[in-house]
Amino acid sequence: MLKMNVKKFLRSLNFRIMVFLILIGIIPALMVAGGFLASYDRLSMTQLGNDVRNQCQILATQLSSANYFENMDNQTLEGEMTQLATLYDGRIIIIDEDLKIVEDTYDLESGKTIIAESVIRCFRGETVDYRQGGRFIELTVPITTGGENDQTIIGVILVTASTDTQTANLEALRQSMETWLVAIGICVFALAILLSNWLVKPLRHMNQSVSGLVDGALADDLDIHDCTETEKISDTFNLMLAKLRRIEESRQEFVSNVSHELKTPLASMKVLADSLLVQEGAPVELYQEFMKDIAEEIDRENTIISDLLTLVKMDRKTTEVNVAVTDINEFLEQILKRLRPIAEKEKVEVVFESNRSVSAEIDATKLSLAFTNLVENAIKYNKENGWVRVTLDADHKYFYVKVSDSGIGIPQESLDNIFERFYRCDKSHSREIGGTGLGLAITKNAVVAHGGAIKVQSVVGEGTTFTVRIPLRYIV
Ligand SMILES: Nc1ncnc2c1ncn2[C@@H]1O[C@H](COP(=O)(O)OP(=O)(O)OP(=O)(O)O)[C@@H](O)[C@H]1O
Ligand SMILES: [Mg+2]
Incomplete structure (x- = not known):
């Protein structure tokens, strides 16, 4: 299920990267092409307008110097007008002061009066820019009297010029650009596929390796060197794997220790019971002695089980800590009072030293175990x-509570392990003394549950000191 999701995610990531690359490749190309065509269109129209205006200005000067409005029968000028109109595939109209059309290269409107706005504005001396409409441009050029000081407008040339050539050029340019854009599009598409695959490849590789690991029971490390990032992820992953392996190892060890510890008293009881069963008519004293031993083994089994239960309870994250303000001096005195008989039996002297009276918020049941x-x-x-x-x-x-003794001490190499479940330094000796190796694990759990810390110092043959530090106020 998870593998499927990761695969799906990688596929969609691949697709998204590809779309992103295509967009950043194609959108700028489209914008550049569009902008270029628009500028070309504007420029070619302005160019045409300027050309036509220049030609008409020359014509206006010729008309003026030839006194055209007084002597209209001028073949040369008419020829020139026709030539100009043909050149621009357009029409030239000459208008006199009374707004009457005196010449029309199309010979359609001659003699009529024209009241177009552009013509009137031109007569007023305003410079009118060319007007573009449909497939032509239209502009007006004033005809002035020739004198240097007298620039009276005596007529206007109204000219229209075809924009077909410019439109055709623009169309040709657009077509060639479209071809280029299609070629660029294909290249960008191919590059986007290659690039997105290349970018997602390390992740895909990583996914495959991780899936392999999940199937292969934590046996191998990840070994990915596609790029620095995946290398780092792979290192972190390996750290996590190492931790998982340690947890798995300690789980297996714990299970085997538990079974072993629980079986030992049972095995002893079995031996004791069997030996009674095979002896016919065994004396009552022997029965009593063996039954005492069996009862001891039952007690031992009981202790192990209750210690295990305590540990399991404490292991839960949600372990409740029932704190109450407690007089620590009195609390410790109580513990020592209960243990003194054992100490006397072992011929060990127990002393309690307190520098001050201390009261703190603690869970007395848990710390008492510790x-x-x-x-x-x-x-x-x-x-x-x-x-x-x-x-x-x-x-x-x-x-701070310090528990020091003048005992056998703990070897340096065991100091790191004594808080582990079932760990005992000298197994043969410990067995003789009795104990399951769960005590310090419980102690540490109880201290940690209070937000405290425990440390140990020891010299073999001289003694050991455990120091426990617990906050006075319990912090959740
Ligand atoms: N004060 C000490 N001096 C020397 N060795 C110690 C001392 N305290 C603990 N150890 C060593 O650490 C081991 C672990 O202690 P722990 O209290 O967890 O287990 P235990 O006493 O053997 O059994 P349990 O407490 O479960 O009955 C002991 O078996 C012993 O070898
Ligand atoms: Mg112990």
């Missing part, structure tokens, strides 16, 4: 006539 185990360990792993010293101190934020 400190009981620390003091119990200090007694158990001690020497004859040894001592255990419990000291209490505090500052404005934390209280």
